[in-house]
Amino acid sequence: MPRLLILGSTGPSGLELVRAALKDIPDAQLVLYVRSPQKLSEEIKSNPSITIVEGTLEDTAAVERALEGVDAVLSALGPVGASHPKDTPIAKFYSRLLKQMRERGIKRFLVLGTASAPDPEHDRFSIGHKAMVLAVYMLMYGSYKEFYTLGEILRGPEAEDIDWTMVRVPYLSQEDRTDTVAGYVGDGKVGLKLARKGFAKFMVDELKNRQWVRKMPEVSNA
Template sequence: MRLLILGGTGPSGIALIRKALEVYPEGTVVAYARSPEKIPEDLQANALVVIIKGTLEELDKVEQALDAVDAVVSALGPLPNQPPGNPIATFYGHLIELLYKHRILRFLALATASHPDPHDKPSWKFAALVTGVRTLARNAYSEIVAIGQVVTTKGKDLDYTIVRVPFLTNAETENVVAGYIGDAKIGMILTRKAYAAFCIAELEKREWVKTAPMICNAA
């Protein structure tokens, strides 16, 4: 397995890199990052980690990072002070074109409850969360909505999974359940390690292709 991880300098991305190395001890992890110095030193020194420095606008470097890759997992997500213009979704539009060009079909993208799924049921907790984000962090809300739209439309021929997450924590558990908003088992807390464990397992399990599961820690 040769895996490209986007957003690998943040806590969730670092968790993805570590889990990928654990599950695929003979594989290769390509980390595409604007600031690779933020990647922990032990990962920088790991011979199985290939680090490529570049921005979301440098598509030639993105294409270089895609060379011989089997799948892409993105931990890119908006910040509370996200700039306008949906830069991540715009990048995904270009990335999807490159995925088709290189015949890379497996793509996991990060999202939140702001991206609705037809299987969702009513939930006052998640409705309140989305309303709060839409009100207080409008650009972040717009970014997630745009991410969902570009992946499900332009990326409709990919084997995509939109991995939706609630509040993220740095606790140690990897216990994770997946479902849809409104399911009794779906809560509001998820550790980053559980997020990483779900994503790396889902690459080959393929239980959620062309869907948008909401994941959380098991009760």
């Protein structure tokens, strides 16, 4: 049975990711690494398939405990709003995490991203995506810088032996739908909105199907 470490599970997207993993991989054991376990529902905390490890992004010893026996890491971590710091604490955490994963031989890493992390090889011009990225750059620069830096990390030597997938998302909604289409910015297929349930299902499906290894798909509702 696979043992999966899930990051960001107290947020709305992370919670959907936990639910999707429990539903679509019923034999999985989930490890939730959280700063505030009290934010988790009793339904989650009492589930026998779930182990909770408390820690912060800076607590490398706690991360080591969370990684024990893990087969893959799935992350729904994301910056929150305009007040997010500009010194990229999440990207720095990912840099340390990738090193710890390599030391333990954990190769699979699926992570939430946005079009703020461009894919120069595959992306094309899209006025809608360009406007969204520009708005984030102007109004939430800390958030923009996090995802841009994460893209640089994944394409660089720190992740050269990691089977990563960055699931880039547009505007996330609370709609009750899981239909998705995946492609690249400006390809005429992907749109500007994605339900969080769709994000979660896509990430879990990608874990099983491995269609986007070492790629940065942009995902939207179909």
